[in-house]
Amino acid sequence: MIIWLLSDYDYRKHLAFKSLLARFSAAYPDSNIEFSVKSRRGLWESMFAHLRDPKRNPLADVMEIPQNWTELFSKLGLLSDLSSGLEALAQRRYPGFILKELCRHEDSRAYSAPWWLEAPALFYRPQALKGAVEDPDKELATWEGFRAALDRVRAPARRGNFRELSVPGSSGSVSVADVLPRVWGRRGGLFSDDFNRATFSREETAGGIEDWLELAISGKIELFSADRFESGPRPAEDCAFIISSRKIQGSGRSGLRMLPYPGYPSGGGLMLVYNLAVSASTRDTAAAMAFVAWAMEPRNASAFAESFGVFPCLKSVFEERLRDEKETGVYRRLFSAPELKPNLMVYPTAELLLERVLWNLSLKIARRDYEREDLTRELIMAQGEADYLLSLY
Amino acid sequence: MKKSGKILYGAEPVQPFYDGRDAFMKAALEAVSEQFALDGASFYEYYEKTGLLHLRQRHACGVSFEHEENLRPLAGSAAARAIETLAAASARTPAGSFLYSPFRFDYCDPAGGRSIIPCFGLVSMERSPRKRRFSPAESARADAFLRSFLRDYYKAEFFSLHRKYDKNVSAITELTEVFATALRVRESFRHILSGIQTYFGFDRVRLYLIDEKNRKLKGELSADIRGQIKSIAYEEIPLEAGAHRFADIVLGRSSGAFMERYKDCVLYMPLAVQGVTIGLLIVDNLLSQQRIEPQELAMLKSFGGQIALAVDNSRLFDKVEELSLYDELTKLPLRRYFNQRFQEEFYRAERFKQPLALVWADVDYFKEVNDTYGHQIGDKVLKEVGRVILSNLRKIDFPCRYGGDEIVILLPQASGAEAQRLSQRLSQELAELRIPVPFSKTRELRVTVSIGVSTFPQDAATMEGLLEKADDALYWVKSHGRGKIALYSDVAEEKKKTAAGGKTDVNG
Numbered sequence: 022m023i024i025w026l027l028s029d030y031d032y033r034k035h036l037a038f039k040s041l042l043a044r045f046s047a048a049y050p051d052s053n054i055e056f057s058v059k060s061r062r063g064l065w066e067s068m069f070a071h072l073r074d075p076k077r078n079p080l081a082d083v084m085e086i087p088q089n090w091t092e093l094f095s096k097l098g099l100l101s102d103l104s105s106g107l108e109a110l111a112q113r114r115y116p117g118f119i120l121k122e123l124c125r126h127e128d129s130r131a132y133s134a135p136w137w138l139e140a141p142a143l144f145y146r147p148q149a150l151k152g153a154v155e156d157p158d159k160e161l162a163t164w165e166g167f168r169a170a171l172d173r174v175r176a177p178a179r180r181g182n183f184r185e186l187s188v189p190g191s192s193g194s195v196s197v198a199d200v201l202p203r204v205w206g207r208r209g210g211l212f213s214d215d216f217n218r219a220t221f222s223r224e225e226t227a228g229g230i231e232d233w234l235e236l237a238i239s240g241k242i243e244l245f246s247a248d249r250f251e252s253g254p255r256p257a258e259d260c261a262f263i264i265s266s267r268k269i270q271g272s273g274r275s276g277l278r279m280l281p282y283p284g285y286p287s288g289g290g291l292m293l294v295y296n297l298a299v300s301a302s303t304r305d306t307a308a309a310m311a312f313v314a315w316a317m318e319p320r321n322a323s324a325f326a327e328s329f330g331v332f333p334c335l336k337s338v339f340e341e342r343l344r345d346e347k348e349t350g351v352y353r354r355l356f357s358a359p360e361l362k363p364n365l366m367v368y369p370t371a372e373l374l375l376e377r378v379l380w381n382l383s384l385k386i387a388r389r390d391y392e393r394e395d396l397t398r399e400l401i402m403a404q405g406e407a408d409y410l411l412s413l414y
Numbered sequence: 415m416k417k418s419g420k421i422l423y424g425a426e427p428v429q430p431f432y433d434g435r436d437a438f439m440k441a442a443l444e445a446v447s448e449q450f451a452l453d454g455a456s457f458y459e460y461y462e463k464t465g466l467l468h469l470r471q472r473h474a475c476g477v478s479f480e481h482e483e484n485l486r487p488l489a490g491s492a493a494a495r496a497i498e499t500l501a502a503a504s505a506r507t508p509a510g511s512f513l514y515s516p517f518r519f520d521y522c523d524p525a526g527g528r529s530i531i532p533c534f535g536l537v538s539m540e541r542s543p544r545k546r547r548f549s550p551a552e553s554a555r556a557d558a559f560l561r562s563f564l565r566d567y568y569k570a571e572f573f574s575l576h577r578k579y580d581k582n583v584s585a586i587t588e589l590t591e592v593f594a595t596a597l598r599v600r601e602s603f604r605h606i607l608s609g610i611q612t613y614f615g616f617d618r619v620r621l622y623l624i625d626e627k628n629r630k631l632k633g634e635l636s637a638d639i640r641g642q643i644k645s646i647a648y649e650e651i652p653l654e655a656g657a658h659r660f661a662d663i664v665l666g667r668s669s670g671a672f673m674e675r676y677k678d679c680v681l682y683m684p685l686a687v688q689g690v691t692i693g694l695l696i697v698d699n700l701l702s703q704q705r706i707e708p709q710e711l712a713m714l715k716s717f718g719g720q721i722a723l724a725v726d727n728s729r730l731f732d733k734v735e736e737l738s739l740y741d742e743l744t745k746l747p748l749r750r751y752f753n754q755r756f757q758e759e760f761y762r763a764e765r766f767k768q769p770l771a772l773v774w775a776d777v778d779y780f781k782e783v784n785d786t787y788g789h790q791i792g793d794k795v796l797k798e799v800g801r802v803i804l805s806n807l808r809k810i811d812f813p814c815r816y817g818g819d820e821i822v823i824l825l826p827q828a829s830g831a832e833a834q835r836l837s838q839r840l841s842q843e844l845a846e847l848r849i850p851v852p853f854s855k856t857r858e859l860r861v862t863v864s865i866g867v868s869t870f871p872q873d874a875a876t877m878e879g880l881l882e883k884a885d886d887a888l889y890w891v892k893s894h895g896r897g898k899i900a901l902y903s904d905v906a907e908e909k910k911k912t913a914a915g916g917k918t919d920v921n922g
Contacts, residue, residue: 028481035477058479069702072639073615093701098640193466193484245466245486247493373703384464387486406676410700413618 022308024056025064025081027295029329030190031267037328045315052308061087065369068094075302082303083312086133088123088294089362090369095132101299104131106310109317114336119294122361133296134313135334137326139266140290140355141202143167143280149174149261157280164206164232164284167262171241174261186241187260189267193245194383195237197372202291204229205360206284211371211407216363219371219407221378222400230379231396237386244387266293268330279348281355289358294334367410374403436471436480442563443473446539450556453510454540460497462534467493470535496536502557504548511547513539515557517564531575582713585613589717602728606721607637614710615639616697620646622660623693623725629653631660631694639701664694678705681714685722692726741815743793744800752814752822759812759826760877763870770870771825771833774884775840778862778896780819787851787859794849795861802843806836822884830869830901837865837899845897862897864888866905873902 026038035058042054059067064086070078080099094100104110110131113120119135145157153173160166176183188199204210209225212218220226236242258275269277282290297316299309315321319338326333332342346352362368378399385391443455454474458467469483487493492505496514504513516536537560541547548556589609607619621634633649651658655665663682679699684691697714699706739751747755763770777783777799784792796819803813803821812824825833841863849859866887874880883902890905891898 028479030481032474032477035479036475039477058477060480060482062482063480065702066704069617069639069704192482245484247485247488247491367701370701370703377703406700414701 022052022054022083022303022305022312023081024054024083024312025067025085026056026058027064027085027087028058028060031329033270033329037325040328041316041321041325044321045312048315049311052312054312057081065373068097068099071099071302072097080300080302082300082305082309084298084300085136086296086298087362087369088119088133088135088296089364091123091131091133091296091298092125092364093366093369094298096366099301100132101301101303101306101309102130102132103134103299103310103313104129106306107134107314107317109314109335110134115334116336116339116359118292118359118361119334122294122364123296125364133298134317136295136297136316136322137331137333138292138294139331140292140352140359141264141266141282142290142351142355143283144263144265144269144272144277145280146258146261146276147278148276149177153261157278161280161283164203167283168232168235171236171262182259184243184260186236186262186264188242188264189269190265191242191246195233195244195379195386197376197379198293200230200233200375200379201362202282203232203284205291206282206286207232208286211368211375212363212365212411216365216411218411219404221375221404221407222397227396227400230400231393234382234386234391234396237383238391244383266331270330273347279351281351287358287360288354289360290355292356292359292361294361296334366414367407370410371407374406378403438563439471440473440478442537442560443471444478445563446537446556446560447473449559450539450552451541451545452539453542453545454538456538456540457535458538459533459535462532467536493536493538502553504553506547508543510543511541511545513548513553513556515539515560517561519564578707578709581613582709585713589613590720602724603635604643606724607635607643608641610697610714611637611639611641614697614714616706617699617701617704618697620696621693621725622646622649622651622696623729624653624664624691631658631664634693660694660696664691666691679703681706681711683715683718683721685718685725687722687726692722692729695721741800744796744815744821745804746800746813746815746821749814749816752812752816752824755812756824756877759824760870760880763826768827769829770880771828771830772868772870772880772884773823773825773833773837773865774816774867774881774888775821775823775837775863775865776888776892777819778864783859783861787854791849791851791859795859798847798849799844799861799863802847803840806840806843822881828869830867830872830903833867833869834899834901837867841865841897841899864891864896865899866891866902867899868902873906 024042026035029035038056042056046052046054064084067078067080071080086094091100095102109115115123115135119138120131123133123135124131143161145154145161147157150157150170153175154160154170160170171185174185191199204226207225207229209223209227209229210220211226213220237244256275263269263277264282269275272279281288297313299306299313303309316325317335319333319335322333322335323338323342326338327342333339343349343352343356362372381399382391382395385395439457443457446452447455452473454472456472457470459470460467466484466486469481469485472479472481487497492503492512493514495501496503496516500516500518502513502515504511506512514536518532518534520530520532539548539556603621607621610616610619617639618636620636622631623634624630625632629652631651631653633646635643636646637643651661653661653664655662655667660682664684666684681697683695683697685693685695695718697706739747741748759770762768777795780792780795783795796815799819799821800813800815803823807813807823808825810826811828812826814822814824816822823836825836828836844861844863847861849861851857851859866884866889868874868880868883868887870880873883887900887902887905890908891900894900
């Protein structure tokens, strides 16, 4: 059996999966599993390569996918229905907000099983904010407050490598993952509420993107930074703020405190959910389903998610983690009004369109020839494409 | 040295071949990590235009993985030096020791193009701060080790391109055959679309044809990435400038910046024969947002003429067939076509024990109409009769202009009573017709029809018998005042009674 895992900037996820597989192999000595780690783009290309030439480009038996890819690839016939074969799904042992989006159109079928989730939040080092922020809970609740605080923060002496803001996991350019929480925070989105038209250029959406681009323009975040290349990951001690959707390793030692993502009016947050799916072309559906069922067992799901600072999706362990979490209060606020990316057929493509917009703009910002009209023009073009897609699919 | 690439050919391989560049990169990083006790190794491609390094593959903590990372080396750094001088360079930072081994080779496009394909990048090798740094001797050894691997990278790349080239050659051969043999419209359009999908595998292919009469661009068929083909006949675009992007393309008008943005994942290909545009073929990768390779675009464009000819040929073939099977005046099938269908329907009725009715109609005094008012008015009468008949039939019914003013209608799964009801409806509608005759006193002409009906299996057990009985019934109507309908069963009953001395009205 072959498994494709989505790559992660935090290598602990790959190691955690390796150890998960070792335990599975110990429990089922007859199993023969290989896994490879694919980037999001690599996985996307592999799925379409399979559709074009299934013989030459076989799919893995089990695949980790972003939850909102489920609708697209199930409609294209690539995924197996898991609802009857997987007890956790049959018994609906997942939080309602996850199932609601997963089974958007059909209550009885589910083509992937929710595995783990993460929620972008703001981390800060109180020491670094001395003299810049009096009351972090209040001042950092809004985007404007956060943005003003970024300007007031000063690098401490003997910290030449200090940065006001760090965004672990950035691919170098501004990406959809960076801007979406802010777009959501402004109550924008990629589509209208009835999903009949694209709204890339709507004021709230464009404004949310612009908020993040402004951080790059003003140098608060560095584009295409060679930092990780030549200096490794930036230690938390070198930053005043970190925006991350993961619990940060050693956050207690660094004195990091956590707050919800700034400027989220509902007090909740954007949740990113990742699922396991079984390929419709697998030769051994039973074995693939058995692995997914095993990975979803509370002990296994919990250990895997814990190892790289995310939440398991299974309801019992999710609630347990929430209870035991040091920042329980913040997480409870985040999960009080959770919002998920729509699991719609054209949504993943719309994200790719926006990704291309952000790549073009990132290059312009890095070359220092970016102008506000560039954003408007790019968004109008991408919106036209997304509308066209909606008319086709 | 362990090389885990898939060996594709050669019994005793000295140099293994890797199944594509990903397999090669993974093997190279795993091998160099093991050989030089590295904590991490990454394979980057360098894009000179943007000055960015793109991470392709990384190996760390015993796991190889793809990851998305784009970065610009700091000016003056070891990595920047390595790219500039194409020589290995090392550095020590608080994060550990780094060794950068650059590579660059250019090769000709194996597809036969004149372009040079550059392959430029570097491999980064890392050790944690606790471990020893890279000595000059070790750096040289690691660089040499990687260069020996890169010879295989060249081969892996070349192999991938060669495979593409092979695919293209097959596509040219087989698609040419598909286009050359396409004849009947429905089937040929399907063949053309599925042929394109088999070899190119686009997200979607759509075919639109120009309806010159109505000045419209009409949707024909669409094939999706899974090869499923469906009709898009519901799509109709007015062929006017500015009405739609497709119309503008067909009319040869520029469609501006929007098209420019699309050019990597959509191809709009107007289909032209002898300088006349007959349709539009659209292929796209809009859902996957994947770039259509320039070679694929070029090849598809080169097929454009053949596709257009195939489409045009199949339309002409259908037109010729239509002319030989249908009567131009009444739009009803001709006797030859009817005989073929009659045989099929009769066998079906026999096999499934279903009723089959045959209606034989004749326009009353048609010869006199021709003689009195001329053939032009006679033709008008026949045209109207054809229209009325076609508008009153079910989809499974089959009418035919049997000869002159005689019309035969086949009614599968219909009983005598059902055939009689249809005949009454036709008779009534035809009687209500007013054919304008400007030069006559009445200024108009009215027509009636005589109709005879026979049914299988009641009246006859053979095709000839069924025709004969319907003709008998028609003859009975004609000899009893015309403008009426008779079922053969009633006529036979009447004949029996007449023979026995009685008389009954057989009209419905």
